[in-house]
Amino acid sequence: MHAMHYEITLPADYDMGIIRTRVATRGSALDAFPGLALKAYCVRERGVDGSPVNQYAPFYLWRTVEGMNSFLWxxxxxxxxxxxxxxxVQHWAGLAFERGTAEAPAEATKRTWRLPADADPVEEIDRALAELARLKDDPALHCTALAIDPRSWELVHFSLWSAAPDAGVRxxxxxVSRPELDDLSEGRHW
Known part of the structure; x- marks a missing residue:
């Protein structure tokens, strides 16, 4: 699994209806994209859920590198x-994935943090994996993933929810396009 995310920050007075229309008319284009486990069409609107910005920020979980490359190129x-x-484009190597029970995700959360330079990466990742496993039982959770960029030692924790908790960037x-989500293995990815 590979995680990928990009953020397009828009002007404060941007008509976010344009983005909603774009997603409504073009979102299904990736509903059968080979190698894609999941694409969440993430939107932040200034003043909503504490967001200081207008932003279109899709988040992807790729099942294959070939699928990711086919999209990017x-x-x-x-x-x-x-x-x-x-x-x-931010990119992280997948560490783990868990499914929840919520059927219709409508919200997402993303949290990123860097591992301290003096920390044991294995211990830090084990803590993050334990948190991921705990979320699995939340009835509002659709799915959750943990990934890492080993160049900067940055972890990303992304989750889809029927109703998101007030944690991280919302x-x-x-x-949501999910052509190969059922083929994505649960648990650790090593």
Whole structure:
């Protein structure tokens, strides 16, 4: 599994209806994309859920590198870059994935943090994995993933919810593409 995220921050007075329409009319384009486990069409709106910004910020869980590369070097990402400028794409290697029981995710949370330089990475990751496992029983959880960028030792914890807790950066999720989500293995990915 590979996690990928980019954030397109928009002007404070931007009509976010444009983004909602974009997702409604184009979101299904990845509903059968090979190699994609999940794409959450994440949106933050200034003044909603404590967000200081307007932002379109899709989050992906890729089952295969080939799928991720097909997207990045294909017409979908080219079109997005033509419309908004090429965003910086964050990428993390997958550590674990868990499914919840909520059927219809409508919100998401994302939390990132760097491992302290003097910390044992294995111990830090074990703590993060334990937190992931605890979330599994929350009835509002659809799914949750943990990944790491070993270049900067940054962890990302991303979760989809029917109703998100007030933790981390919160997003509304008007659409989720999940063509190969059922093929993504649960638990640790090593």
């Amino acid at each position: 294909g017409p979908g990402f080219r079109g997005l870059s033509a419309d908004f400028g090429r965003p910086t 997003f509304r999720v008007p659409h």
